Amino acid sequence: MSDLFTSVNPATGAVFGQYPASDPSKVEKAVKQAHKGFEEWSQFTLKERGAVLKQIAAELRKQKQKLAELATREMGKPIKQAMDEVEKCARTFDFYAKEGPKFLANELVETDAKKSYVSFQPLGVVLAIMPWNFPYWQVFRAMGPALMAGNTMVLKHASNVSACALAIEKVIKASGAPKGLFQTLLLPSSQVAGLIANPAISAITFTGSTYAGSKVAQTAAMHIKKQVLELGGSDAYIVLEDADMDLAVTTSVNGRLINSGQSCVAAKRFIAVKSVRKEFEARMVEQMKAAKFGDPMDEGNKIGPMARHDLRDQLHQQVLKSIEMGAKLLCGGYVPDGEGAFYPPTVLTNVKKGMPAYDEELFGPVASIIEAKDEQDAVRLANDSIYGLGAGIFSKNRKRAEHIAATQLQAGNCFVNSFVHSDPRLPFGGTKQSGYGRELSIFGIREFTNIKTVFIQ
Incomplete structure (x- = not known):
């Protein structure tokens, strides 16, 4: 049989x-x-x-x-x-x-x-x-x-x-x-x-x-x-001190929650320079909390269930392990009651190297916020990954952002002031692992x- x-x-x-x-x-x-x-x-x-x-x-x-x-x-x-x-x-x-x-x-x-x-x-x-x-x-x-x-x-x-x-x-x-x-x-x-x-x-x-x-x-x-x-991918989005914060936050949330967070090229690590980290963090948490999850047939819900219960449980363990190692939970981070494989929009901050939220791909609606000292440090943190699929950068100085995207970020798809996505007119693929x-x-x-x-x- x-x-x-x-x-x-x-x-x-x-x-x-x-x-x-x-x-x-x-x-x-x-x-x-x-x-x-x-x-x-x-x-x-x-x-x-x-x-x-x-x-x-x-x-x-x-x-x-x-x-x-x-x-x-x-x-x-x-x-x-x-x-x-x-x-x-x-x-x-x-x-x-x-x-x-x-x-x-x-x-x-x-x-x-x-x-x-x-x-x-x-x-x-x-x-x-x-x-x-x-x-x-x-x-x-x-x-x-x-x-x-x-x-x-x-x-x-x-x-x-x-x-x-x-x-x-x-x-x-x-x-x-x-x-x-x-x-x-x-x-x-x-x-x-x-x-x-x-x-x-x-x-x-x-x-x-x-x-x-x-x-x-x-x-x-x-x-x-x-x-x-x-x-796989663990895309980093850099938020510089001169970013349009409305655009950066909304785009980052959309990039993290697309397909209920289950995308190789979804935004996953959010690297904000020190001067704007608190503002970015607070506004991201506000929007993540407001994103509805539930029945995927209901067009009012931005997020459906994860594709399988085992994948949801694995993601939850990555969140818990990161918290045990010092990450701070700002919202979400729990397994809802009920039959479905749902997981709420989740934000972790104080994410450091060695934590699953820093080193691993989180394949679900979980955002990792990492603070950078300055632009140079932000680029270093973005590139500090085994992955190199996509990357994003937010800055009102497009010439500055373009230079970073084109010459410094180690990824196959680098987007300025936009979330990373595929388009048949452009090549799509990665580097490193x-x-x-x-x-x-x-x-x-x-x-x-x-x-x-x-x-x-």
């Missing part, structure tokens, strides 16, 4: 679905179908591929309400954010349908040849290993550029969002896309290494924890297969291509 993946509504604790794991024969059949699909799909012109992407975008919009409600039930995402997530997926497919032909056009290079150029050819079947926190966006942001480049894709999604994973496959089929273009497999993590080793798999894109990413990289390296890794490679933009579409030199004499 095959394993069963169980979907639990984190807002209520109720089971709403069980899904059998894909057996070995189905896995092999799917991979073969993906490879056959690649042989056909790779011969489509760029214009033809773009037309298919636009069909998929249209189907996403057609099913937006249904898909959003499914994500809210399965992993607790606030319903309005779930709707926005589906729309962002559609926009990204429209973007690649329009810009893909330009991104993949041959690039002429002057040499001593009669003609020489760089061509961008697809690799084959891309294996996507994706997390639960953005059950659609993580998949579609990888799928859009990969498909436009001429690859096909097989998805191994997080087991607690199996219903969303199957829904994605249904969307692709309903759009009229060619057979073999995209398939979902329901697999336990123990079977991922075997799938990576399959000769029909050409490359891997992974989003998830740093630990799991290192295991994927090890296995892929054994088989000499390209990977893009988007891993936040991974390597890039998604989105021209850089993302070229990650899974054979960048080929063509020389004609």
